Amino acid sequence: MATFSQSTMAKGSDSVIDFCCSPCLEHKTDQWAEFYCENCLKFYCANCINLHGQLFGKHVTYGRRETKKWPVPKEVEDFLQKCDLHEEKRSELFCYDHSQLCCTDCSFLNHRQCVKVTLISESVNGPPPDLQRLSRKIQTILVELQRLTINWDTNMQSLQVSYNEELHELRQTRKKINTLFDEIEKNTLKELDDKMTRLKASLNNDMENCNKLKNELNRLSNAIENIIDKGKAELIFIASKKCLQKIKESETYLNENSVQVERILAFQANSDVQQYLSKLSNLGRFVVCTQSVPVQGDPCELLTVHGMSKCFTTLNPVTRAYLYFKISRNGGGTL
Template sequence: MAAFPVSSFAEGQVVDKEYCCSICEKHNTETNAAFYCKKCNTFFCGQCIHSHSKHGLWFNKQSPYGKDKIMKWPISKKMENYLLACDIHKNEKLTKFCQNHSRLCCSKCVDLDHSRCTPVKVISKVKRQSSDVKKLSVKVLKTLSRLKKLQGYREDSRRSMQVCYAELEQNMVETMQLNIQSFLVQCEDNSVNETHAHVEYSVDEMRQKIYSLLAEFENSAIKENKEELTLKQAPLLSVINTCIRHHIELLRVYEALRKVKDRTELSLITRYKCQDKIQQSEIYMNENFSDEVFTIQGKSTHNVRMSSDSKTCWITAMLVLPDGQFLVADWGNHKVKLLNQQYQVVSHCGVSAQSICQITPSEVAVTVDDWINTHEVQFITFNQSQLVTGRHFQLQHDCYGIAHHQGDLFICSGNAMFKYSLSGELICKLYEDASGFVTVWGFAMSHTGDKLYITSPSHHKLYTVARDGTLLAVFTDPELQYPQNVYVTPAGQVLVCGMLSHTIVQMDSEGKRKLATLVSVRDGVGRPCSVCYSSTTSSIIVGLLGDDNIMVFRVE
């Protein structure tokens, strides 16, 4: 079993409320437990522990475990009931496992959603793999770390906002003080050489005027300032609180893994519930973490030339596969190459691909265009490190960039973007720009499918377009010259390669501003025309035009 390096303080914060005193429960009272006796298999609160004297004094080796040894406590009844309960049908227990969907099911889940799935096994018959738990441990730690990082970013933004508004409020107060002082000086000048009676009247009048100024100030300016701050802080607080909730929920299930390692069925359930919590956390972070800027930590180069290659490699596209391997389109040698996680070529097929997109976990689609007569989409399947070409369909226009989303294919022709069905039926033309030679080349889609990021090499621009073809943003920058391909990471970060500026630029998720120039010619990059990101190795991989090497930049 893999180690679980979570601090005891954090563990205590999460699991403390899961345990109730066994003695108090017998009297229908729910009190948090502070001790556990293994020999008695009993939990004790701070009061009931005084009645426990079966195994000697507390400080003896046989004494009950306190909260400082909470890792030696068994799983609580509350947690066990939570793990066994179906997340959808709360009153039902999980009893089955659908292999088609890799989902735990209760009897209602099977009847309603998995009646046609095969096989649906009883949980006790599902094989458990220890290596899965070790990999899961790494994923959990990485997810918990990213949740904390996202929470920290939003807390920093909130503090910065509070400081700005505090300074604004202070300036408003100082302005009000000056106004009052100015009014008092004016009153003092008017009261010189006047009678005592008139001065008394003036003092009362001044008091009313000052009260009026302060009331107006407090009820308008200060109130509006505080209301505006509250309004602007609301989305930040929402992210902070959601991160805390995801962190606690994931940590609770993660902690249960070690406590149930000897209980086969419960261990399997806990593992899959842990995966569900990771997925929920990742979906949320992908929606809120897209502008996290990468920092380069190191680089390496890897040769992808094969002995059968007759020309220098032109890596026009790259794709990270679900198992951590890579597909690269070597247009110079008319091949699609499969690389393992060490960036070594392990298989290939003879297809002159311009761009690649994922269709299913075992199938991709590539655009094939020779700039003369061939314009088609080719499907390639891979199984046990072998690439096999399958069906294909012809196009009536040039084809370069390609992406897939929810059963639709999006294809760039150089001057327009078209939407097709997977069978090759043209659905519509989404976007067109005929103002230059190559204006619609490479593109990527946001994970929500609501935005398309399109490169325009001839105009040295990045366009952001809505799903219906509406132009949302246009970006240009001296450090983004002749942009080729664009890539969206699993967390939603947008990476663009500028071929003539020799750069990889990170954009914000709206496509309106540059967040950073991540790599440039100073890093040894020359004519980059493809880029991708591997979450397995936390690396940005860059393909170059006319170079047998790919460059790998380790990032945080």
């Protein structure tokens, strides 16, 4: 078997497989091959093919326009012959019962009970498969898979749009709740201020009455000090009557206020609000909404949203997702 030159295709790459010039590789130089010699089973670049022609003028060589006559790249052989289940093994057998390629490990583990498992070399008799038809089928499937990939990518964008929208809606809901609590707090503070104002007014009135009574008693006491032993019978009579009246008023006032009542403010929280909030674990719930999006077909086909009877024309996927979530938020009604 020919020893093929190293391909320039990196492992895992989907680049076009190519060959390097065999003599150049021997001198540790990477140079793309332009010719293949079926006698030497080697590849040559444009420079090396001239020397090769001088030495081996009768050898048959094929250029780039005749690559179908070049050998199968080693990477392609390795890729095709590698077992799908055991990468370190080569597929050497074919199970007709399961219509599967298998390596020796596969045959021992999974096909011991199968009736017909033969060597691949014994299974290649008959007309060759139509690889061109299979290649066209693969290309068709690749196109559909690419469409599906685009749809996944579009769905990811739509999902991100919906996430950003709902995040904004969540924060707006929080702001609305904050506004409501601010208003409730404002009303509660107003009630507190009103009560404080009334209580202060009542205490000020009590203090004024008490001070007024003290002043009147002090003036009477001073007046008595001034008229005592002065021999003013009429003033003494008047003073005594006023004293008796004021003493009576004072005793009545003291009896009414014998027990001093201390006024303080205490806040009694609305337990209903606290109990309701304590039962909440979130501000709402998020629903994953789905809709059928045809991968193939007319892009203007009507779509039906699952769980809703509302249909709308297929628009730009991002716009469609926006409209869908708006409809969902409105309970399935119209926008």
